Amino acid sequence: MSSGDAMLVQTTVARRFRNTPADCNACNMEELKRFSRKEIAERNTKQQAMFIIHNQVYDVTKFLDDHPGGHEVLLDVIGKDASTDFIDIGHSSDANDMMKKYHIGEVIDKDKITYQKAKAAWVDSERTGESANDSFLNSWKFPVVLGLLMTLLYTYIFG
Numbered sequence: 001m002s003s004g005d006a007m008l009v010q011t012t013v014a015r016r017f018r019n020t021p022a023d024c025n026a027c028n029m030e031e032l033k034r035f036s037r038k039e040i041a042e043r044n045t046k047q048q049a050m051f052i053i054h055n056q057v058y059d060v061t062k063f064l065d066d067h068p069g070g071h072e073v074l075l076d077v078i079g080k081d082a083s084t085d086f087i088d089i090g091h092s093s094d095a096n097d098m099m100k101k102y103h104i105g106e107v108i109d110k111d112k113i114t115y116q117k118a119k120a121a122w123v124d125s126e127r128t129g130e131s132a133n134d135s136f137l138n139s140w141k142f143p144v145v146l147g148l149l150m151t152l153l154y155t156y157i158f159g
């Protein structure tokens with residue numbers, strides 16, 4: 001064990017994953033390393049580059065130069081929680097698979113946070129009364145109903 005590793009508070013949890021892809025770093029580990037957020041904050045150099053995504057810890061030291069999005073973006077988030085950045089980019093399922101290779105552990109329970117799901121960018125306009133009115137005014141139905149009313153009025157007055 002390196003001195004760097006020895007510094008870590010390594011509360012370890014015996015854990016065996018059900019799915020164990022060949023390239024999955026942590027999947028085949030009997031014991032998953034656990035890190036405090038403070039410990040990850042200290043791993044923020046090119047020599048030791050780690051970040052957190054959804055309470056899971058990734059060591060991307062060897063990935064910095066291979067990341068298709070470039071090393072700068074990763075250097076911006078090392079030592080931090082990169083969940084929002086990772087999601088905002090809209091990474092592909094290939095990228096999500098690739099992550100397993102760099103997964104080395106998880107955040108200790110005390111430091112775990114609950115992440116909000118991204119809000120849907122669109123709103124189902126037919127579910128809200130106000131919006132439903134807007135869509136009626138903007139749809140083809142409005143001029144048709146108006147035309148019918150005008151015809152009825154014309155017939156009533158002049159017919």
Ligand code: HEM
Nearest residue numbers: 058068069073077082085086089091092094095098099102
């Ligand atoms: C272990 C974690 C990560 C892996 C395995 C990974 C992998 C990838 C891969 C495979 C791509 C190519 C596009 C795709 O397939 O989606 C990509 C693009 C990119 N990634 Fe990551 N990524 C990781 C973390 C991050 C983080 C934390 C950020 C932001 C701080 C980031 C920012 C980007 C950007 C900006 C691109 C370029 C997107 C584009 O050109 O449209 N990545 N990444």
